[in-house]
Amino acid sequence: xxFILLIILGFSISMLSGFFGIGGGFVLTPILLLLGYSxxxxxxxxxxxxxxxxIAGVYAHYKMKNILWxxxxxxxxxGVVATQIAFPFVSWLEVNNYSEIAIPFMxxxxxxxxxxxxxxxxxxxxxxxxxxxxIILITIGLIAGFLxxxxxVGGGFIIVPLLxxxxxxxxxxxxxxxxxxxILIVSAGFITYAMxxxxxxxxTGLLLxxxxxxxxxxxARATIFVxxxxxxxxxxxxxxxxxxxxxxxxxDQTIIGLVTLICYTLFVNIYLAMHLIRRxxxxxx
Numbered sequence: 001x002x003f004i005l006l007i008i009l010g011f012s013i014s015m016l017s018g019f020f021g022i023g024g025g026f027v028l029t030p031i032l033l034l035l036g037y038s039x040x041x042x043x044x045x046x047x048x049x050x051x052x053x054x055i056a057g058v059y060a061h062y063k064m065k066n067i068l069w070x071x072x073x074x075x076x077x078x079g080v081v082a083t084q085i086a087f088p089f090v091s092w093l094e095v096n097n098y099s100e101i102a103i104p105f106m107x108x109x110x111x112x113x114x115x116x117x118x119x120x121x122x123x124x125x126x127x128x129x130x131x132x133x134x135i136i137l138i139t140i141g142l143i144a145g146f147l148x149x150x151x152x153v154g155g156g157f158i159i160v161p162l163l164x165x166x167x168x169x170x171x172x173x174x175x176x177x178x179x180x181x182x183i184l185i186v187s188a189g190f191i192t193y194a195m196x197x198x199x200x201x202x203x204t205g206l207l208l209x210x211x212x213x214x215x216x217x218x219x220a221r222a223t224i225f226v227x228x229x230x231x232x233x234x235x236x237x238x239x240x241x242x243x244x245x246x247x248x249x250x251x252d253q254t255i256i257g258l259v260t261l262i263c264y265t266l267f268v269n270i271y272l273a274m275h276l277i278r279r280x281x282x283x284x285x
Contacts, residue, residue: 010211015269017053018219021175022156025050034258045201047190052209057179060220066176075141076184082145083189111239114161118236149189171231172223222272
């Protein structure tokens with residue numbers, strides 16, 4: 001029964017991955033923490049899962065020609081460099097028993113900032129004209145790579161908002177480019193964990209990926225049918241829901257936090273499924 005639940009969980013989160021370009025670890029890591037996994041277990045499992053969802057998402061967006069390959073490569077390679085800096089930092093937190101406090105606190109701080117950027121009017125008024133500069137892309141990659149290895153996420157949850165907020169790329173291009181760069185970042189991060197941790201939950205990660213193979217494709221297809229301005233709005237609310245779940249966990253309300261995050265994930269899944277059914281991508285019964 002557990003393996004069926006993991007496949008369903010992998011499918012549900014991967015719909016968000018393909019749609020938002022976040023890799024999936026951004027949602028999965030808090031859920032694993034809420035389910036009782038240690039920070040290192042949650043991070044390593046999320047990175048493994050994110051590799052699978054990102055590859056599937058890139059394939060879908062490649063067919064739709066949404067990926068900005070040069071930008072993705074620059075962000076991805078600079079992110080790989082940052083992953084090698086982050087692992088010693090995470091290990092230091094774990095050894096000194098700071099990880100249980102520091103990692104959730106970092107999540108809350110970042111998610112609060114990103115939720116504000118996605119939901120405020122600033123996100124539509126400060127875009128620069130022209131493509132992102134080389135230096136800015138490297139900076140985005142370094143930040144994403146460090147956060148990827150530190151928090152067990154793909155980095156897309158920071159790449160997508162920055163590209164949407166400050167530059168003249170569409171939400172679809174930001175999502176697709178993020179997924180392409182995330183493959184390099186999470187692969188480097190996961191290899192680092194696999195070489196240094198005594199145990200990796202490969203079975204859990206692979207079962208989650210099985211569900212993600214289909215879900216990511218559907219989420220990516222949904223970006224065609226949803227208005228561009230709706231993507232950052234939905235992503236901003238996802239940040240808020242995740243913040244709420246982590247705060248509830250701090251007050252020993254883990255179940256309520258978990259249910260809240262799962263309910264929003266299901267809401268977005270249903271929302272995307274309705275668009276896909278309306279466009280006859282999914283059959284209606």
